[in-house]
Amino acid sequence: MTASATPSGRVELTLRNPSPYTRGGPIVAPWQPVAAAGSLRSGTARVFYDGMGVPTQVDRLDPDDSSRDQLVFSVDERVEKSEEDDYRAPCGTVAVHEGPQAAQGSAWVEVHPTGVKLGNGTLQLWVNTSAASPREDHRDDHWFGGAVTSVQLHGMEMLDAHGAAGGYHHHPDIRCMQVDRVHLVRPPWNVEGSEDVYLHNRNWRTVSAHAGAVRATAVIASDPFRYSWKDTDGKPRIFDCAVYRAISLYPDVDWVGEEIWVKATPGGEGRPAHFWFVPRYFMMSNMSAYPDKFRYPDHPGWFVITSPAEPRQGYGFATDSMAGPLWHPPLDYPQGRTRHRSFSWELGATRFAHSVHIFRQSTTPREISDAIGLLWYKQVYKPMRATL
Numbered sequence: 117m118t119a120s121a122t123p124s125g126r127v128e129l130t131l132r133n134p135s136p137y138t139r140g141g142p143i144v145a146p147w148q149p150v151a152a153a154g155s156l157r158s159g160t161a162r163v164f165y166d167g168m169g170v171p172t173q174v175d176r177l178d179p180d181d182s183s184r185d186q187l188v189f190s191v192d193e194r195v196e197k198s199e200e201d202d203y204r205a206p207c208g209t210v211a212v213h214e215g216p217q218a219a220q221g222s223a224w225v226e227v228h229p230t231g232v233k234l235g236n237g238t239l240q241l242w243v244n245t246s247a248a249s250p251r252e253d254h255r256d257d258h259w260f261g262g263a264v265t266s267v268q269l270h271g272m273e274m275l276d277a278h279g280a281a282g283g284y285h286h287h288p289d290i291r292c293m294q295v296d297r298v299h300l301v302r303p304p305w306n307v308e309g310s311e312d313v314y315l316h317n318r319n320w321r322t323v324s325a326h327a328g329a330v331r332a333t334a335v336i337a338s339d340p341f342r343y344s345w346k347d348t349d350g351k352p353r354i355f356d357c358a359v360y361r362a363i364s365l366y367p368d369v370d371w372v373g374e375e376i377w378v379k380a381t382p383g384g385e386g387r388p389a390h391f392w393f394v395p396r397y398f399m400m401s402n403m404s405a406y407p408d409k410f411r412y413p414d415h416p417g418w419f420v421i422t423s424p425a426e427p428r429q430g431y432g433f434a435t436d437s438m439a440g441p442l443w444h445p446p447l448d449y450p451q452g453r454t455r456h457r458s459f460s461w462e463l464g465a466t467r468f469a470h471s472v473h474i475f476r477q478s479t480t481p482r483e484i485s486d487a488i489g490l491l492w493y494k495q496v497y498k499p500m501r502a503t504l
Contacts, residue, residue, distance in 0.1 A: 125154055125155055125156045125157070125213060125214035126154055126211055126212065126213050126214075127150055127153045127154025127156065127211070127212045127504070128209050128210070128211050128212075129145065129150065129209065129210050129211075129212060129502040129503060129504060130206045130207075130208075130209055130502065130503050130504075131143075131191070131195050131206070131207045131208040131209060131210060131500065131501075131502055132198070132203045132204075132205070132206065132207055132500065132501045132502070132503060133195045133196060133197060133198050133207040133208075133500050134198055134201060134202050134203050134498040134500070134501075135197060135198060135201070135498065136197050136198065136199070136201050137197050138193055138194060138195060138196060138197050139193060139195050139197075139494070139500055140190075140191050140192045140193035140194060140195055141190060141191070141193075141494065141500065142188060142189070142190045142330055142331065142366060143188070143189055143190070143191065143499070143500050143501065143502050144186050144187070144188050144499070145186070145187045145188075145501070145502045145503075146183075146185070146186065146187070147174055147175075147185035147186055147187045148182055148183060148185055149504060150187055150212055150504065151185075153504055154212060154214075156212065156213075156214050157214070158214050159174055159176065160173075160174055160214075160215065160216055160217040161174055161187065161212050161213065161214060161215060161217075162212070162213050162214075162215040162216070162217075162218065163187075163189040163210050163211070163212050163213075164210060164211045164212075164213065165191050165208075165210045166194075169218070170189050170190055170191055170192075170210075171189060171190045171218055171221060171328075171329035171330045172187070172188070172189040172217070172218055172328075172329060172330065173188050173189075173217055173218070173326065173328025173329055173330050173331070174186070174187055174188070174217070175188060175324075175326045175328070175333055176324060176326075177323070177324060177333070177335045177360075177362050177375075178323055178324065178335065178360065178379070179323065179324060181379065181388060187212070187502075188328070188330045188331060189210070189330060189502075190329075190330050191210070195207050195208055195500060196208055203501060210502060217328060217329070218328070218329035219329060220327050220328055220329060221327075221328065221329050221330060221331070221367045222236055222237045222367040222368060223235070223236040223237075223327060223331050223332035223365045223366060223367050224236070224327050224332050225325045225326070225327050225332040225333070225334050225365075226325075227322050227325050227334070230244065230245060230246040230248070230250065231243050231244045231245050231246065231250065231265075232245065232322055232325065232334040232336065232363075234332050234334055234363065234365045235332075235365070236332065236365045236366065236367050236368055236369065237367065237368050238269065238270065238368050238369060238370055239267065239268070239269055239365060239369070239370055239371075239372070239475065240266075240267075240268040241264050241266065241267055241268075241363070241365070241372065242264065242265055242266040243262070243263075243264050243265075243293075243334060243336060243363060244260045244261070244262070244263050244264070244265045244291070245261070245262070245319065245320040245321060245322060245336055246260070246261070246319055246320075247259065247260060247261035247316070247317050247318055247319050248260065249265075249288060250265050250266075251288050253288075254288045257288070257289075258317055259316045259317050260291060260294075260316070261294075261315055261316050261317060261318045261319055261320055261338070262294055262295055262315055262316070262318075262320045262336060262338065262359075262361065263291035263292070263293065263294035263316070263398075264291060264292050264293040264294070265290065265291045266290075267292065267475055269370060269475050269476075269477055270477065272427070272477060273286055273290075274401075274429055274431075274475045274477070275290040275291065275292055275400075275401045275402070276290050276401070276402045277402065277423070277427050277429040277477070278402050278404065278423070278425065278427070279402060280427075281426060281427045287400075287402060287454070287457070289400050289454060290400055290401055290402065290457075291398075291399065291400055291401075292399040292400075292401055292431070292473070293363075293372070293374070293397070293399070293473055294316060294397065294398045294399070295315055295359060295361065295376065295395045295396065295397060295398075296314065296315055296316035296396060296397070296398040296460075297312050297313060297314045297315055297316070297395075297396045298312070298313050298315065298359055298378060298393045298394065298395050298396070299311070299312050299313075299393065299394035299395075299396070299462075300312075300313060300343055300378075300391065300393055301392070301465075302345040303345060303346075303347075303348075305346065305348070306345050306346050308345070311343070313341055313343070313357075313359075315338050315359060316398065318338055318339040318341075319339050320336045320337060320338050320339065321336065321337055321339075322334060322335070322336055323335040323336060323337045323360065330366065331364045331365060331366045331367075331373075332364065332365050333362055333363065333364040333365075334362075334363050335360060335361065335362045335363075336360075336361050336363070337358045337359065337360045337361075337379075338358050338359040338360075339358070340356050340357060340358045341356075341357055341358070342354060342355070342356055342357070343355050343357050343380065343391075353382070354382070354383055355380040355381060355382055355383075355389070355391075356380070356381045356383075357378055357379065357380045357381075357391065358378070358379055359376065359377075359378055359393075359395075360376065360377050360378070360379055361374060361375070361376045362374065362375040362376075370474060370475055370476060371472050371473060371474040371475070371491055372472070372473045372474075372475075373470075373471075373472055373495065374469075374470070374471045374472070374473065375468060375469070375470055375471075376395055376468070376469045376471070377390050377467060377468045377469075378390065378391040378393045378467075390467050390468070391467070392465050392466065392467050393465070393466065393467075394462055394463060394464070394465050394466075395462065395463050395466075395469065396460060396461070396462045396463075397433075397460060397461055397462075397463075398446065398458070398459070398460045399431070399458070399459045399460070400454060400457050400458050400459075401431065401457060401459070402457050403421055403422070403423045403429070403431070403457065404423040404424060404425045405456055406424065406456075407421050407422065407423055407424075407444070407456075408421070408422045408423075408424055408481050409421050409442060409444065410422075410481050410485055411442065416438040416439050416440070416464070417434055417435065417436075417438070417439065417492045417496075417497060418432065418433060418434035418435070418439065418488045418489060418491075418492045419432070419433055419439060419442055419461075419488075420432040420433075420481060420484045420485050420488055421442075421459065422479060422480065422481050422484060427477055427478060428477070428478050428479055428480070429475070429476065429477055429478075429479070430474075430475070430476040430479040430480075430481075430483075430484040431473070431474070431475060431476075431484075432472075432473070432474040432476075432484050432485070432487065432488030432491075433461070433471065433472070433473055433474075433488070434471060434472045434474075434488050434489075434491055434492035434495070434496055435463055435469060435470065435471040435472075435492075435496060436469065436470045436471075436496040436497060437463040437464050437465075437466040437469040437470075437471075438463060438464035439461050439462075439463055440461055440462040440463065440464070441461065441462075442459060442460075442461045443459065443460045443461065444456075444458070444459050445458040445459070445460075446458055446459070446460035470495070470496045471496065472488070472491045472492065472495050472496060474487060474488050474491060
């Protein structure tokens with residue numbers, strides 16, 4: 117289909133490639149400004165690059181907050197480089213038209229009563245929305261809220277790859293990508309001080325699920341919690357809050373994209389705000405008794421954990437919000453036989469954190485470090501942009 121054959125309603129976006137080399141891949145842009153600029157009334161659109169339609173979708177992450185709607189499309193590796201190594205120089209254009217959504221790609225999502233399953237032909241994830249264990253013989257365990265309790269890469273369980281390789285049952289506590297708490301800061305004149313809100317023992321709910329031509333995304337939200345402080349006038353301010361996470365899979369890749377934010381509604385009604393917060397991640401994975409951990413001391417953007425023993429699996433994490441120290445085991449983790457399998461880390465204070473999780477088989481610290489470093493650069497530090 118050519119641009120001239122598309123329906124009425126059109127807006128042009130400028131592509132911005134911040135790299136000194138040509139690039140391509142998925143691009144995410146806020147949908148509401150684009151829709152308003154082009155008088156695009158429908159919730160679907162098609163993007164045209166060099167006159168040809170490219171994979172496109174419009175995702176409403178939060179049905180109750182249209183400001184979080186996203187236009188997602190993918191272009192091939194022909195976007196011109198930037199001589200300035202920043203976002204100032206235009207590197208091409210795309211046209212956005214009203215039109216039916218393109219056919220779904222290979223990434224998919226399924227919503228279940230106690231969780232969400234996502235897959236893309238390479239990875240398959242189970243995201244546990246229930247605080248209870250997903251395993252029938254451990255249903256009395258209630259610390260799995262919002263955790264990914266299964267990651268299968270080419271059919272192998274990566275959270276207990278040693279057990280999978282040896283034909284053993286997986287440990288019932290394995291999980292990753294769990295935001296087990298968020299830290300919220302009150303103003304200094306509040307005697308209550310700051311507060312940690314624990315999420316691992318709370319139920320979550322599926323807010324939305326989308327599978328389109330570019331990606332599959334599941335958005336989950338924690339059970340709401342109330343947060344209050346005293347303003348400078350001495351009056352209390354009370355908000356109903358929830359932590360939101362958008363977990364995305366793109367076709368045929370071994371990494372997972374994520375966005376996280378705290379939505380706060382004053383008094384339970386009115387226009388929501390997005391709070392500053394500090395999220396903490398927890399992982400319990402069998403990476404051998406002595407896993408290798410690597411990060412550059414002066415680079416808070418990413419780190420990797422690898423197993424020196426077969427099947428030599430690896431995990432990498434990258435973020436735009438400054439990952440803090442990697443604790444192994446966490447300082448507050450109880451004594452026990454699983455301490456060597458437990459990891460935690462915090463991000464810097466943020467309102468919207470963008471992160472990437474990568475899973476690898478038969479890898480080395482150098483190989484997975486190169487992979488997560490490149491993903492950090494392309495997906496969270498300097499992603500391509502499309503601007504009005």
